[in-house]
Amino acid sequence: MTFTPLLQSFVMHFGEMGSRWGFNRTVGQMYALLVISDEPLSANDIAETLSISRGNVSMGLKELQSWRLVQQHHKPGDRKDYFMALGSVWDMAQRVLEERRKREIDPTLSLLRTILLESPANEQEAYAQSRLNEVHDLLENVTHWSQELQHLSPEKLETLMKLGAGVGKVLDMKDKLLPSKRN
Amino acid sequence: MTFTPLLQSFVMHFGEMGSRWGFNRTVGQMYALLVISDEPLSANDIAETLSISRGNVSMGLKELQSWRLVQQHHKPGDRKDYFMALGSVWDMAQRVLEERRKREIDPTLSLLRTILLESPANEQEAYAQSRLNEVHDLLENVTHWSQELQHLSPEKLETLMKLGAGVGKVLDMKDKLLPSKRN
DNA sequence: CTGAAGTTTCAGTAATTTCTGAAAACTATA
DNA sequence: TATAGTTTTCAGAAATTACTGAAACTTCAG
Structure with a gap:
């Protein structure tokens, strides 16, 4: 993948934030890279793009897998493992x-x-x-x-979020309409 | 305050978790200590109870204040600063x-x-x-x-939490009853 | 103004965490 | 079974983060 300055800035930032999110810098960078890449990357691709050691990438991928944030992916006729960020x-x-x-x-x-x-x-x-x-x-x-x-489905969740503080009113409504249930 | 083994175990645990919650070990311990103490503690009390340096306590309190998690408290006729965990x-x-x-x-x-x-x-x-x-x-x-x-008030929040996934049903209800509003 | 009681700062040290790279361990093919 | 391509492991080095303690600072009473 082409690693333009714009993309780099995001990946590096995510590395910095990584520690606040519970993983270390390189793991953060690796994940950011996988998220914005339109094709699966091999461990070597990652190591080269980020200029970090191969061993570090291996450990990082293990960690990302323990978070279940990356998926392994195989290309036919290629023995290398490829990785991509999880779904949505x-x-x-x-x-x-x-x-x-x-x-x-x-x-x-x-x-x-x-x-x-x-x-x-x-x-x-x-x-x-x-x-x-x-x-x-x-x-x-x-x-x-x-x-x-x-x-809950993503759609419902989104509705709920958009509702924001309005949820208070909905709760009042519920109490009036469903006095049978406890709470 | 009397620092029994039971209390110690909690304070130490909270120290370990501290790093996962965004502050370091001693800050975590200090906060735990303040939470379970029934009276305000001076910086010296804290340093002694936890066996950490006075300087470290000073920095830790500063950090806890930046999180707005502790309150300063003055005793009449005593020049020392006392600290206690924030309200509820x-x-x-x-x-x-x-x-x-x-x-x-x-x-x-x-x-x-x-x-x-x-x-x-x-x-x-x-x-x-x-x-x-x-x-x-x-x-x-x-x-x-x-x-x-x-x-939202704590009570409303609690209702919302207890509702759990049931919130989905309430959302459906809302859509039926208030079709005028968007979403 | 002086000094006692307290707090904060920060340079240096200690502890912890992260990263590297070479070696070991896989794994598929011939 | 050998071997080439690949991944994993892990001891030690490097980088980062946390902690100490002495000195500087602040505040207040006399």
Whole structure:
């Protein structure tokens, strides 16, 4: 692929942001490259384009696969592995959110559960537990919610987003129309 | 404050997770400590409890203040500064989300805007732009949405979360009942 | 104005993370 | 089975990030 300055600027930026998004610079660059490439790239293509070592590319691809953000692709009569970014932008966003939930929230949630099972040894622990209980409930809510949203179609999600704060009104409406259900 | 093993385990865990949440280990520990403490702590209290240097605490508090997660607090007749975690768990969550949006999404959004203003120099750039355009729209949607959600009351937010995927049905309902509005 | 009590800064060091490149391990073909 | 093309691994080097502690700074009371 031709790597013009315009494309380069995006790839480099994404590398910088990468660390904030949970992966390192080169992994960020690799992913950006795959996203904007109109054809699958081999590990060598990537290493050359970004001027990074072959070994680094191999590790980076492994990481991107663990995030399930890239797809492997084979060309007939060619032994090399080719890679491309996963489907739609929505798919990508879902993957990133899901993986981050797994890495950032799940472990904390499980620790909180065990902490909350203990009976408090003193005042201070009792206070801490009450605080942690709130955190636990919040994280659990967020987790459930994000899991359920994943089952919504992209169109519905878009409607929901466009609705924005208007969702408050819809909720009021629901309460009036469906008083049978709890909540 | 008494720093029992139970509390310690949480503080240390939060330190480890800290890096995934956008701040470093000690900042994570400091924040955890403030969250579970029932009284405001001085910088010295923090340094001692966590066995870290006074200078590090000073920098960490500065960072937590930049996230607007801690509040300064003065005791009458005492020149020391005391610190406590910000209000409710919801407030904390909002702050973290907002700050992360600023750090993770905003810069990318602004770069995407400038890239999309350029006219594509070749096939490859045209393809890249179409892809980046999708990313741009998604990020913009997410940004607007999260901003609007911040204006919803905690109770409404909780209702929305508990609703989960059920929100899809409510959206259908809305379309039937309010066919006048677009979307 | 002085000095005691406190906070912040920052140069240097320590710890951690990332990257390289050569070697080992695959894998398909002959 | 040998071998050529390819990918993976991983020890060590390089780069980055975090932490310490002493010095500089600030603030306030006397």
